[in-house]
Amino acid sequence: MALELYLDLYSQPCRSVYIFAKKNNIPFDFKKITLFDGEQYGEEFGKITLIRKVPALRDQDFCLGESIAILQYLAEKFKTPDFWYPADLQQRARVNEYLSWQHSGIRPHGSRVFWLRLMIPKALGVDVPKEKMDAAIEDLNCSLKLIEEKFIQDRLFIAGDHISLADLVAIVEIMQPVGAGVDVFDGRPRLSAWRDRVQAAIGKELFDDAHQTILGAQKSVKLMDDSKLPLFKPKILKRFL
Known part of the structure; x- marks a missing residue:
């Protein structure tokens, strides 16, 4: 049985796992889970992960959730190039x-702006x-400033001269509000230059492939199944408003 990855490319963490596996020629079966249709709550997906979130991995009888754990598992199992998750103590x-920072440092703010x-x-x-929208943008701007000044600084990439899992996880989060029409790179030349380096290291074709779903969100949202979205409405409004 081939390794299976359960993904929805609307999701930032799913895009990081997808890009990493594709870039490193890791063979996998793409198992699409449509979050907006509630497929994560289905009986079959519950057998893969009781967390009921994507991404998820099944490697024969071994199942794993959480994107960071999946990325580290893939890096170590498939012995990907060292720069992704360096052996050097300080680089790692x-x-x-x-x-460790990004879970609370950037993801909530990018997601909030998108929603x-x-x-x-x-x-x-x-x-x-x-006032809700303004506050969300302000929080996002603070996180982006910290990424520039703390994590990138004057380096080519977050951990030094080469792309790593940190850059991969960072770029997919930063692209999420872009999908809602917010140009987070405008007026941020350092962040823009870093984005260009990350895109070049990944490869433009793969970068575009992974992000076509989110960058087309403003059009595809009009085609979503209105009969299912109300099921999520109370939960979403409570979370974001």
């Missing part, structure tokens, strides 16, 4: 520092108060 610590700017008003039909 630099990668781990970012991976407040696009999904809640366009898919759920609920007006977002201006």
